[in-house]
Amino acid sequence: MKGRVLGILVLLAWGVAKFSFESRLEQRMENTRLGGFKPTVSLRQQAGQAGFIAALGGLRAAVADLLWIRAHTAWHDVQYGRMKLLFDTCTAMQPRRILFWDLSAWHMAWNGAAHIENHEPDPVVRKAKMREFFMVGKDFLQRGIESNPDSWELYERLGTLYKDKLKDFERASKAYDEASNRPGHLEYTRRFAAYALAEVPGREREAYERLMTLFNESEHEWLLTLFRHIQNLEAKLAIPDEQRIWRTVVKFAGTPGKAGSAYAALTDLIKTGSREPAVIEAARALEQKMDIPAERRVKLPAQDKRPTD
């Protein structure tokens, strides 16, 4: 009896002593974003009794994977409501798994909305329902970013959602900018931020400057979309002829050893609307120099007219 009493007293003393250490360790782990998972009543309802117990018992990641597979089955059965519930549970259980947030948003904003687009006959209802799906997708991405603020992928996906689905180019540009400020980002996010800005009314000058920064960086940035945006903005902002990009590209065509990339740039300029005789002449000269067969040479439209975007 004496041993038991003493034992319980020691356990009590240890329990009190460890309390502050455990609280601090828990805080420290939360600061490093470990254990972003919070067991809640709604999660218990969503995961089911067994799933919730397993999740608490050290199988959280495995349970989340199982529910993710169930969501996949629901997708095959075209049950988007059920998918949303399962996605909510998966993301709540594994908030640090970027794939869950990314694909949940994709399923909702792309697949779910496409399903409505194809199956809802009433145009008004269709538009409203599609927007609902877009917003659900956006919500997934925003919550994902809250749990993973360092993820460039989620910002990139958010930018694409704003651009392609919600047509909010200002927010899209901002999201792409955020993506390009995060470690591990791919180069195109910086480009996309500038491209999206070029579509925002009233910010043409800023967009032009950013696009020109990309243009002046290196000829590797001379892509079709960049040329299209810059040429549009040159026209909108009435940029003086001597400052237009076609002059730089024509000048570049004269650089020894760069004939291939110069020809590609010239044809891209023509494809995106440039009709300056100097550009066409330079392209033709390179075609002859490089002995490009007639069927592969750049073709000008029958009516020589700059396309309007």
Place this chain on the structure above:
Amino acid sequence: MTTESSGPAVAAHASAHKLFSLRRTWAIAANTFRDLVRQKVFYFMLVFGLFLIGTSLLTASISFQGQLQTVMDVCLGAMSVFTMLLAVLATAMLLPKDMEDRTLYTILAKPVSRFEYLVGKLAGVTMILLVATLLMTAAFLVVLYFWQGREIENLQLTEMPERAAAAIAKVKSGTFTSTLFGGIGVIFFRSIVCAGLTLMISCFSTSWLFTVIISLMVIFAGYLVPMARSVWQGPLGTAEVPTHTAILLRLITVFVPDMQLFNVVDDIAVGINVDADVFVRIAGLGAGYLLVYLFVGWLFFAWREL
């Protein structure tokens, strides 16, 4: 009379009566290890191996995207559960079996203290857990290596070159990380804490079944400690939590180990880098639990009538 004049016989006699002898403890630990091996506890490994193969095949057929991640999650979860079960089941039967076989009385009739006996038993179980964890890790790494190769092949086939290169680099740098091994270390530590807890309970329990049930209940309650702690930190007897519930939860916080603090593999599996100091603190906490459980177990055992 000086010590030098007493001769080797006296010196040996003095050593035999040392309060704590590593040699005696080691002898008990080695016997415990051998005994557990003879009881075929490593059949667990066969089950674990089959589980890994089954999971891999199942994952390949039903999972869409992130198969490597799924395999990692399931394998680490399985390691976590298997080591915990092994710790509880192997430890729970140590004392009852020794009592049943009467070996306990033979050992304690010799100049072996009850503390040495408990430390030896725990050390034996720790060795079993170490070997099991190493074997499971080896099997897990083989499976992971295979799935890493599959994932890279998939990325090369399905992604655009720029994205594929970045994703492959991420897969390569994010699979066999030092954090992953740290996480496996935490799984091992947690299993020792579970063994210590079970040994403490078995020191006052009368049957191994009772020990297993109570140990598993305490361990499971341990996963709820963060919730209980949040009540502790809130005002007592608020509208949402009645006073008696709050008191119960406070008692749980005090008497039950916080198992969620040892539950880091779920986050490590998704590639979160954990600072070394977090591992050190977890190890420190585990060591604290172990010492306290051993000491309390000894208190229970020392006064127990055999």
